[in-house]
């Protein structure tokens with residue numbers, strides 16, 4: 001599996017193109033906007049987009065989902081249904097933040113804990129990680145030791161919880177109970193900023209390091 005990051009929107013959100021190298025099939029995770037840039041990156045990679053995957057319902061992660069899914073004629077999978085109230089607000093939010101015209105949509109498939117998503121020969125496990133938003137999910141490739149975690153965890157930080165239905169203790173529990181068990185060796189792509197590993201964050205992250213447990 002190969003990953004290409006394209007920071008999109010004024011929030012520099014890490015849209016990821018994940019590619020099954022055996023089949024050339026790809027999924028686009030969190031296309032928040034700048035759909036033309038994402039399409040030209042896909043063209044340069046010479047891959048076929050199978051589906052659009054979403055970690056959560058925030059504008060900078062799914063503002064371009066409908067336009068991109070329509071362009072390729074593919075389905076949108078995710079996030080968890082608890083984020084429907086965020087997706088419903090997309091058109092209003094995109095006006096407010098000057099993002100152009102994000103379209104509302106209903107995902108073809110809501111995801112939940114224990115689900116998996118496929119593209120080509122690759123499978124990613126789905127974990128429900130509420131806290132930043134109530135319907136946030138993360139994607140984990142066990143074979144590639146790689147997780148796409150949206151705004152749950154960042155290098156040196158964690159997601160904001162001051163939004164409607166955000167919850168700090170839920171978020172910390174999501175990181176400790178869902179992410180850490182996947183393994184210290186797992187590299188993760190956060191929604192914003194540089195990649196890191198779970199092991200490094202367990203040692204150093206001021207919000208969720210193991211020593212903060214004491």
Ligand SMILES: [Zn+2]
Pocket residue numbers: 056058132151
């Ligand atoms: Zn977010």
Ligand SMILES: [Zn+2]
Pocket residue numbers: 011013058060061151191192
């Ligand atoms: Zn974000």
